[in-house]
Amino acid sequence: MADKITPQDEDYSRWYLDVIRDAELAESSPVRGSMIIRPYGYALWEAIQSGLDRRFKETGHVNAYFPLFIPMSFLEKEAEHVEGFAPELAVVTIGGGNTLEEPLVVRPTSETIIGHAYAKWIQSYRDLPLLINQWANVVRWEMRTRPFLRTTEFLWQEGHTAHATESDAVEETLRMLDVYCDFAENDAAIPVIKGLKSDREKFAGAVNSYTIEGMMGNGWALQMGTSHYLGTKFAEAFNINFLDQNNVNQFCHTTSWGISTRMVGAIIMAHGDDQGLRLPPVLAPIQVVIVPIWRKEGEKAPVMTMVERVRSALVDSGIRAKVDLREDQTPGFKFNDWEMRGVPVRVEIGPSDVQQESVVFARRDQLGKEGKTFGIPVAGVAEEAHALLNAIQSSLREQALRGREEKTHRVSSYEEFQTVLQEQGGFLHAHWAGTTEDEERIHDETKATLRCLPMGTEEGEGKCFLTGKATNKTAIFARAY
């Protein structure tokens, strides 16, 4: 709080870490790569959870909980899956002082243990579809970690569904991708690109992986959520089968999809500025903060009376409002403090406002005088606050969208690709007909990865920027977290 946050263009990575520390979102722990999520950061995660959970339930899913420990042999049942996750597993070999007969894996994801349960639960086509989500923590022993973006242990939700047919399962995969997109754009106010992952980037064990990719303030990409169509691979590995209407035994088609605490990092980086966080009103733990102002003791009582009137009007109308009662800090300090913490709207109430039965609104997305509106009548304060919160929600999304468009470039040759990437960064959109090896080479030479083959932007035929082959497919490349 004391020292200023490192400006973004001086050192983006330091800025990110400064914001997390100063806004009290999280801090490091004694265990490498694991973080302590502090109350304010956890409140943001809870808001994310509630936005997602509501949507999951609206689309017919229910929550359940599966164990943290998974027998090692379960992972080994699906060859690609174990190969993909083996390097990052944490394994328990001792329990109660004795060496275990079979090592237990701390779940890196739960396809296997859930597959095991589904095999028992599903007998008939009448049991399908099975639509379950779980909120859980998982562990992946990553080599390099960053708070929220990549931690050894992280919190997430993982949906696991089983269906009778491929088309049902693919439909579910895409439906959940749409749910993620809706959440990202409307709740987190981050515009995302929906797309298909390349073979090199897809989930270990999936037939197809879909992603929502967002652009962060420095032009880097962040995979904010994934939805996987698993085909019958896990069904075959775990014997998840059912008798269809014709009494024929069939394997289920399964899906899985997840969003993690990485979303908190996305919100920090997609919206934050040199002043600190800028939280989208829908997710902000505190939507409106009220700062009482007075000079003389005699002014305090009338100010506080009005503060309480405004607070209860806001809370009664469903706004998450808080009064800053600290008497050991000056108003100026509080203004900066709440701006750093990203609270969308600040209400200032002082003696002159009491005189006029009005208050001052200050919006976080427009700093200084321009963002202030004087003389908001107390009588209509809740309606005005709702309107302003809505305006800020759209404004943040618009700003993020504009930023992404400015930093998205069409390229048609590898030379242009390299020049633009180096000089401007951002998303590079181009016709693409390369192989996994080509992708590998681009990564080695430029550090950019193929983020996705975007959906819903069908374009005419063109030439692959790398190979020159004719194709109607395009891809987005970027540096990514």
Place this chain on the structure above:
RNA sequence: CGGGGCGUAGCGCAGCUCGGUAGCGCGCCUGCUUUGGGAGCAGGAUGUCGGAGGUUCAAAUCCUCUCGCCCCGACCA
């Protein structure tokens, strides 16, 4: 695991070259004055100098070993 850097008060750092009473800023505590954009003054508390061993009358400082963290690279939600 390879390359680079760093461990000194809650946080950020100086001191180490050339050994001699452990310092600065912020924060924290107390009091008074302040409070509409990061308040001022006065007083005060806080350290096994990452750890172990060695050299020395004397080690934050020199030597050896060790542990940990950060950055860059290979892996990834």
